[in-house]
Amino acid sequence: MEILVCVKRVPMVGGKVVVTPDGQDVDTRMSGFAVSPHEECAVEEAVQITQRLGGTVTVLTLGPAEAADQLRDMLALGAGHGVLLETDGREWGPMATAAAIADAARRRGVGPDGGYDLLLFGNEAADTGDYQVPVRVAHALGLPCVTAIKNLEITESGAGAGAAGGSGAGGAAGARARASREYRGIEEAFDLALPAVISVKEGINLPRYPSLPGRLRAKRAVIEQFRPEYRGEGLRKELLRVPPGESKRAEILGTGTDAVPALVRLFEEFGVLS
Amino acid sequence: MTVLCLVERDGDGAADASLRALAFSRELAASSEASGTGGDPGYGEEPAGSNPPGAPGENVAAVVFGPAAEVPAGALAVAGVTDAYAVESDALTGYAPLAWARAIAELITASSATAVVAAATDHGNEVLAHLAAITDLPMAANCASAAHASDGRYRLVRHRWAGSLLEDAALDAPVALLTVAVDAVAATPAAVPAKVTVHAFRPDLTDGDLAVCATESAERAGGVSLATARVVVGGGRGVGSPAGFGALEELAGLLGGALGVSRVVTSQGWRPHKQQVGQTGTRISPELYLACGISGAIQHMAGCLSARHIVAVNTDPDAPIIARADYAVIGDLNQVIPALVTALRERAGLS
Numbered sequence: 001m002e003i004l005v006c007v008k009r010v011p012m013v014g015g016k017v018v019v020t021p022d023g024q025d026v027d028t029r030m031s032g033f034a035v036s037p038h039e040e041c042a043v044e045e046a047v048q049i050t051q052r053l054g055g056t057v058t059v060l061t062l063g064p065a066e067a068a069d070q071l072r073d074m075l076a077l078g079a080g081h082g083v084l085l086e087t088d089g090r091e092w093g094p095m096a097t098a099a100a101i102a103d104a105a106r107r108r109g110v111g112p113d114g115g116y117d118l119l120l121f122g123n124e125a126a127d128t129g130d131y132q133v134p135v136r137v138a139h140a141l142g143l144p145c146v147t148a149i150k151n152l153e154i155t156e157s158g159a160g161a162g163a164a165g166g167s168g169a170g171g172a173a174g175a176r177a178r179a180s181r182e183y184r185g186i187e188e189a190f191d192l193a194l195p196a197v198i199s200v201k202e203g204i205n206l207p208r209y210p211s212l213p214g215r216l217r218a219k220r221a222v223i224e225q226f227r228p229e230y231r232g233e234g235l236r237k238e239l240l241r242v243p244p245g246e247s248k249r250a251e252i253l254g255t256g257t258d259a260v261p262a263l264v265r266l267f268e269e270f271g272v273l274s
Numbered sequence: 275m276t277v278l279c280l281v282e283r284d285g286d287g288a289a290d291a292s293l294r295a296l297a298f299s300r301e302l303a304a305s306s307e308a309s310g311t312g313g314d315p316g317y318g319e320e321p322a323g324s325n326p327p328g329a330p331g332e333n334v335a336a337v338v339f340g341p342a343a344e345v346p347a348g349a350l351a352v353a354g355v356t357d358a359y360a361v362e363s364d365a366l367t368g369y370a371p372l373a374w375a376r377a378i379a380e381l382i383t384a385s386s387a388t389a390v391v392a393a394a395t396d397h398g399n400e401v402l403a404h405l406a407a408i409t410d411l412p413m414a415a416n417c418a419s420a421a422h423a424s425d426g427r428y429r430l431v432r433h434r435w436a437g438s439l440l441e442d443a444a445l446d447a448p449v450a451l452l453t454v455a456v457d458a459v460a461a462t463p464a465a466v467p468a469k470v471t472v473h474a475f476r477p478d479l480t481d482g483d484l485a486v487c488a489t490e491s492a493e494r495a496g497g498v499s500l501a502t503a504r505v506v507v508g509g510g511r512g513v514g515s516p517a518g519f520g521a522l523e524e525l526a527g528l529l530g531g532a533l534g535v536s537r538v539v540t541s542q543g544w545r546p547h548k549q550q551v552g553q554t555g556t557r558i559s560p561e562l563y564l565a566c567g568i569s570g571a572i573q574h575m576a577g578c579l580s581a582r583h584i585v586a587v588n589t590d591p592d593a594p595i596i597a598r599a600d601y602a603v604i605g606d607l608n609q610v611i612p613a614l615v616t617a618l619r620e621r622a623g624l625s
Contacts, residue, residue, distance in 0.1 A: 014594075015594030017435055037554045124399075127434060131394070131400075131416070132399075136403065146371070148396040183396055188369065190488055192486055203550070206547075234411070234445060235443055240434070248600075250596050252601075256605035256606070259604075260614050262603075263617075266585065272529055
């Protein structure tokens with residue numbers, strides 16, 4: 001089972017988002033970076049699948065040279081290969097991002113390793129929340145797709161790799177995915193033939209902590225690099241701003257257990273006590 | 275000229291998120307007149323049954339998947355919808371994201387749509403992403419507002435970081451594809467109810483469009499749902515251990531509410547992910563959110579933007595939650611909460 005997991009480097013914003021003076025970016029001078037939470041779960045899911053069925057996990061990101069740090073974090077969790085689609089640091093839109101990822105998947109599909117059987121994504125990036133890159137990649141590669149998945153089972157029937165021509169994917173013949181999620185209190189299950197594109201949500205698993213051997217392996221790993229060409233698209237960011245009312249201050253009811261009577265009065269006022 | 279809005283059904287009516295998306299669609303349609311774009315009565319051919327006399331330049335149409343007889347026409351009329359397209363297909367038995375998008379792509383032409391709007395639900399985002407890929411159009415997810423600008427483009431406000439950051443954006447596209455951030459717009463009725471004309475629409479679907487189709491299970495039973503609870507008692511890192519949640523659960527029970535937790539609690543394995551409140555967990559909209567031992571990271575606060583009142587219990591008067599809460603108690607939740615439980619039990623005559 002050859003799996004590609006696409007991740008995004010996002011700032012660790014903690015308690016407050018601060019915007020740069022020009023309103024174009026989140027100020028990251030005081031923050032670190034991490035992989036978007038849904039995507040970390042996608043990597044964990046891929047590692048678990050290959051531990052069970054064999055194969056390799058390739059983790060890919062599109063971002064500045066520093067995004068190699070996030071690839072190494074994911075390699076430490078058990079991914080085998082890293083691919084960096086290096087940008088000049090500009091924010092890429094979802095259409096161009098999807099096109100560059102699809103190109104990378106196709107490139108691999110025509111190479112000696114063959115295509116991917118499964119492409120995993122996080123449901124949406126923590127920062128831009130565009131909700132569309134996985135679906136656009138699926139269309140570009142002509143693959144079935146489902147998003148927002150909280151439970152995934154992969155079954156392999158039959159063996160052998162049947163590389164699916166120029167589609168950029170191909171592999172374990174007859175393999176299928178049963179993917180499900182809860183939607184408005186009802187479980188929705190989907191049955192997909194692989195190769196397929198699936199985006200997952202946090203909660204599908206609990207990502208492991210990297211092991212020491214994993215960290216050492218990640219440090220030494222060679223990351224494959226490409227430089228796709230930037231292109232603009234119809235949706236353009238003009239200004240980022242923090243919503244109004246973000247910096248009020250709570251009225252302090254009291255300290256410790258002395259505040260309990262005030263809490264009870266407040267709950268009465270809110271009408272939440274019977 | 276039409277703003278076409280995907281309306282998800284909920285029982286016999288329209289889903290609340292879709293009613294919000296309809297209110298958003300009305301604002302967008304009304305902005306065409308103000309900006310002088312679209313809706314010129316002398317422009318081209320008007321689609322059947324579009325603008326009622328005296329209405330703004332664009333009308334709002336709904337697309338509903340299912341038989342025409344099951345269209346929630348009453349709710350759509352209140353929301354100002356003039357035309358409803360009921361997508362009927364023998365092949366389409368359940369939710370099928372690609373097939374839904376294919377049908378809407380056909381409807382863009384049939385309804386002369388200049389914009390397609392959906393609630394930013396799992397279904398809405400998924401269907402519009404497929405539609406965007408099919409049509410090769412840009413898509414703006416999680417919008418809080420949209421309006422026509424005089425330069426022919428759309429001016430949008432989008433949510434980033436699940437609403438903790440706003441993005442002013444310009445959209446240049448022949449048809450705007452927009453999803454509506456679920457807690458950004460209220461489900462207000464139209465000033466004047468509309469008369470709804472229901473059109474049955476049979477899309478042209480292939481087997482490939484139907485390859486991914488949902489099988490639904492029976493509805494799940496369970497206690498108070500976190501998403502709809504009137505009171506949520508939240509616990510974070512400050513709870514300190516899995517055992518510490520006992521008092522919070524007891525308090526939630528006394529208040530007829532649900533227990534919610536922060537991300538660190540689920541990543542420690544202290545509580546299951548389904549209890550997580552936040553950007554990557556459940557969005558809550560209670561009357562009261564009592565946040566105990568929660569620092570107030572934006573990942574968490576993004577899940578409680580719709581809470582009416584937030585009360586924090588925290589040892590740190592400088593924690594970010596204090597800047598987001600309405601009221602706060604400075605103290606250790608492991609002392610405050612048991613004392614509060616005792617006080618509430620006494621008040622209820624339980625002890």
